[in-house]
Amino acid sequence: MFNDILTGYGLNPETYSIQSFGSGLINHTWKICPPEGQPCYILQQINTAVFKHPEDIALNISSLGSYLQQHYPDYLFAGALPTTTGNYLFINEEQQYFRLFPFIAQSHSVDMVHTPEQAFEAARQFARFTYLLSGFDANQLKITIPQFHDLSLRYQQFTYALTHGNPVRIQEARDLIHFLQQQQDLVKTYERIIISPGFAWRVIHHDTKISNVLFDDQQKGLCVIDLDTVMPGYFISDVGDMMRTYLSPANEEEKDFDKIIVREEFFTAIARGYIGELQHELTPTEKQHFTYAGQFMIYMQALRFLTDHLNDDIYYGARYEGHNFIRAQNQVVLLQQYNAKESLFNQIISTL
CATH class of the missing domain: 3.90.1200.10 (Aminoglycoside phosphotransferase (APH), C-terminal lobe)
Structure with missing residues (x-):
């Protein structure tokens, strides 16, 4: 499964490690990393039982990203990356929907508010x-x-x-x-x-x-x-x-x-x-x-x-x-x- 997806984003699947990532309950998420020196990515499969029209999500995020890039280019916007064909979704033969995000280095999230x-x-x-x-x-x-x-x-x-x-x-x-x-x-x-x-x-x-x-x-x-x-x-x-x-x-x-x-x-x-x-x-x-x-x-x-x-x-x-x-x-x-x-x-x- 992952080989076709990574290839679709122009990445060599033989050089990347894949591991489950995060605590989200809706979408499946993985961290994709090269051996060293290159940037990591976040791969996510959209849960189509919850989000019936993944194309709408992709359109929303790309529209917001374009607006922010034009008006606030310094804002750190966590938008999806395009495939080699310019799409913001990768759809496999099983009609499963995936998207790829850059992994933001020197960042972390928390699951509970402590302070x-x-x-x-x-x-x-x-x-x-x-x-x-x-x-x-x-x-x-x-x-x-x-x-x-x-x-x-x-x-x-x-x-x-x-x-x-x-x-x-x-x-x-x-x-x-x-x-x-x-x-x-x-x-x-x-x-x-x-x-x-x-x-x-x-x-x-x-x-x-x-x-x-x-x-x-x-x-x-x-x-x-x-x-x-x-x-x-x-x-x-x-x-x-x-x-x-x-x-x-x-x-x-x-x-x-x-x-x-x-x-x-x-x-x-x-x-x-x-x-x-x-x-x-x-x-x-x-x-x-x-x-x-x-x-x-x-x-x-x-x-x-x-x-x-x-x-x-x-x-x-x-x-x-x-x-x-x-x-x-x-x-x-x-x-x-x-x-x-x-x-x-x-x-x-x-x-x-």
């Missing part, structure tokens, strides 16, 4: 990416995952599962269901946002976990990577995903809910990093909804986990009985912890 400084640097990088593309028409981008962060859709799917899902699981989850129904105002706020002139339609990354930022040896952010989900959207998607995944030292798999806490200093770091880069781009209305972004994303993920549990785990699957129920409970605890600090968080935003 406010890391949160600040990551937020700054995601905001900078959006800021530099503020002159790019976001409507030119293809939608790579339709309705990815559509909270109205996720609530509709949740309510459908309450009628058509597993009745035993519905009964067992009644307290969690009741809590999520009580939070429906978060959906109404989202529905006001998408028709509000106070919210800008921007180029948004949509997957702002910390592992999608490259850091240098001094722990400073270099750039954002994994651009498959870059689409038009609202800033609440990127900020909300950072809040959901950076604020607590416990991730969504944690079963001991006492370990789920919301760290104020990490919220402040995200806000300073993001607002600092987009200070002159964010509207007053957007800034007023900065805290809401965290509620939006945590709530949506709780809905998705519980919906899947009620539907017998047909989307996420389950590694053990009740896996998605545990994850839904986890996110509800995180949301409760976050809501308890809403006033404090709004005060922090008002000072920035």
Whole structure:
């Protein structure tokens, strides 16, 4: 398999070593390295079960790369390399899709946020990416995952599962269901946002976990990577995903809910990093909804986990009985912890 791919990129497969790379869950990734002295590469196979139209991803990334090269040539953009025929995708005989990236030397990624400084640097990088593309028409981008962060859709799917899902699981989850129904105002706020002139339609990354930022040896952010989900959207998607995944030292798999806490200093770091880069781009209305972004994303993920549990785990699957129920409970605890600090968080935003 690899011989044809490397040859397609003009590389001699006999001189390169290949090893699995990274911790991503969607696409398969390998590091391709020569014996010594020459640059390494990152090879990735696109998961077509998630991304139905890989050509759209390639078009998006090449369009953004061209714009940044023209307007901000010094920006480190982690775009794909062309094949010998000039395509940004290599398609093998099995109709599998691959792309090749340069490996950025003296860089590294992390899987968990350990310090406010890391949160600040990551937020700054995601905001900078959006800021530099503020002159790019976001409507030119293809939608790579339709309705990815559509909270109205996720609530509709949740309510459908309450009628058509597993009745035993519905009964067992009644307290969690009741809590999520009580939070429906978060959906109404989202529905006001998408028709509000106070919210800008921007180029948004949509997957702002910390592992999608490259850091240098001094722990400073270099750039954002994994651009498959870059689409038009609202800033609440990127900020909300950072809040959901950076604020607590416990991730969504944690079963001991006492370990789920919301760290104020990490919220402040995200806000300073993001607002600092987009200070002159964010509207007053957007800034007023900065805290809401965290509620939006945590709530949506709780809905998705519980919906899947009620539907017998047909989307996420389950590694053990009740896996998605545990994850839904986890996110509800995180949301409760976050809501308890809403006033404090709004005060922090008002000072920035």
